[in-house]
Amino acid sequence: MRQVSETVDVLVVGGGTAGHIAAIQAARAGVTTSVVEAGTMLGGTMTAGGVWMPNHFFTQTGPVVQGIPWELYTASKEAEGLPIPDYRRRRPVETPGYYSYISVPVYAAVAEAAAVAAGVVLHYHEFVAEIRADGDWWEVVSLGRGVRRTTRCRELIDASGDSDAVRALGLRTTRSEVSQPGTLQYQFAGIEFEQLWKEEVQTLYEEAMADGTLRKGDWAYANMEPFIYYLRHGGHNGTHIYDADTSDADGQTRADVEGRERMLRMFRFVRERIPGAERASIRYMAPFALARETYHTVGEYTVVRDDFVRATRFDDAVCNAFNYIDLHSQEVGCEVSFIDDPDAIPTVPFRALVPEGSRRITVAGRNVSANRIAFAGIRAQCTCMAMGQATGAAAALAVQRGVASRDVPAADIVALTVEHGAVRPS
Numbered sequence: 001m002r003q004v005s006e007t008v009d010v011l012v013v014g015g016g017t018a019g020h021i022a023a024i025q026a027a028r029a030g031v032t033t034s035v036v037e038a039g040t041m042l043g044g045t046m047t048a049g050g051v052w053m054p055n056h057f058f059t060q061t062g063p064v065v066q067g068i069p070w071e072l073y074t075a076s077k078e079a080e081g082l083p084i085p086d087y088r089r090r091r092p093v094e095t096p097g098y099y100s101y102i103s104v105p106v107y108a109a110v111a112e113a114a115a116v117a118a119g120v121v122l123h124y125h126e127f128v129a130e131i132r133a134d135g136d137w138w139e140v141v142s143l144g145r146g147v148r149r150t151t152r153c154r155e156l157i158d159a160s161g162d163s164d165a166v167r168a169l170g171l172r173t174t175r176s177e178v179s180q181p182g183t184l185q186y187q188f189a190g191i192e193f194e195q196l197w198k199e200e201v202q203t204l205y206e207e208a209m210a211d212g213t214l215r216k217g218d219w220a221y222a223n224m225e226p227f228i229y230y231l232r233h234g235g236h237n238g239t240h241i242y243d244a245d246t247s248d249a250d251g252q253t254r255a256d257v258e259g260r261e262r263m264l265r266m267f268r269f270v271r272e273r274i275p276g277a278e279r280a281s282i283r284y285m286a287p288f289a290l291a292r293e294t295y296h297t298v299g300e301y302t303v304v305r306d307d308f309v310r311a312t313r314f315d316d317a318v319c320n321a322f323n324y325i326d327l328h329s330q331e332v333g334c335e336v337s338f339i340d341d342p343d344a345i346p347t348v349p350f351r352a353l354v355p356e357g358s359r360r361i362t363v364a365g366r367n368v369s370a371n372r373i374a375f376a377g378i379r380a381q382c383t384c385m386a387m388g389q390a391t392g393a394a395a396a397l398a399v400q401r402g403v404a405s406r407d408v409p410a411a412d413i414v415a416l417t418v419e420h421g422a423v424r425p426s
Ligand SMILES: Cc1cc2nc3c(=O)[nH]c(=O)nc-3n(C[C@H](O)[C@H](O)[C@H](O)COP(=O)(O)OP(=O)(O)OC[C@H]3O[C@@H](n4cnc5c(N)ncnc54)[C@H](O)[C@@H]3O)c2cc1C
Pocket: 013, 014, 015, 016, 017, 018, 019, 036, 037, 038, 039, 043, 044, 045, 046, 051, 053, 054, 055, 056, 126, 127, 128, 129, 159, 160, 161, 162, 164, 182, 183, 237, 290, 291, 292, 364, 365, 366, 367, 379, 380, 381, 382, 384
């Protein structure tokens, strides 16, 4: 195995939804930055994971997340030759926000080009295994096929989704009493919607559930939507994997196997029993199953439900967190609740991104310190990306000032992100 040594100012653990934005922000602010990403591309859940639906850049009244996330989103639309929807003229349809969709290959390539142009050093196919402190430096060991890399850095950003760096350092994490289920993203094609026996579909689904052909969670939204909805969307984002824990390879393997079992069971049912769907095919399957939540970092502050629904005004707010509360469970299925006051925009306090008692490390994305209900709202992609931009700014300022990121004033973090196009938190 090749032994490689590197020194950078900032190392981002995980180049996913939050991590790729964090890295671009830090590098653009003028510090040397690398990303260690276990997967094969930037974007994590939103690209490789197949959740290509970033919520929310806009509310009904204006933009909530812009900056680097919006720049990459619009650049990807331009690359596709598609117009940017004018959100000021559109009315929201189902929810108080506006849905946006990305093309996975285009977005991943656009984000990667932006990272490379900013000078971010990318290490794909590598995972962070060990971290130790050496004075004011971190020494991070990452392993890839044939490579054992030791990176010395001043600041760490844990954007792993599962608080991997925080756990490697023995800092405090927590788990919800009942974690939200995971999902394997897949999509069927070839369902001839006009040919479907629409009246019969629900009865056929219920019969299959009763005779054991299908199992609970195969159609995750059964509590909210009839089965025809599943068929209309080709099953995308439609299956639950209970107790999915992707925070280590064993849990990831179990979730992958169960996800594919569920997909195949449903595929057989749809083709064999639904008139009009005999020619269904599987057009797409994400390469791995996703968890909605695993380990939350315990931060200097933990965002709770009331902070989210009442939009607590934090002195140290670093970004907005506008979304509905999207809670999935084995008992109920999916519960969605909206914030009553459309002008109330929740925010993320910097303290929720600073692991308790730590220095020179921040977290971004679904590692954020939040309790179960608040987390069900705060974990949306645009918020994760905005947290990434904030932590990238904090890390860069910390290195440039010779202080720890936790000591960088939130106002300075916001000022730097605003310089890079972000919206000032409400
Ligand atoms: C099924 C599902 C549906 C969802 N639907 C929506 C939706 O419609 N809209 C929306 O806005 N949000 C949605 N969400 C929520 C949102 O997608 C996630 O909360 C968000 O993408 C998480 O971002 P993240 O950066 O924390 O993690 P990720 O995007 O998962 O990134 C983490 C990255 O870290 C890497 N990594 C992990 N450990 C290591 C390590 N030790 N070393 C190196 N790399 C590592 C991973 O490979 C990954 O690329 C959904 C989530 C799920 C699971």
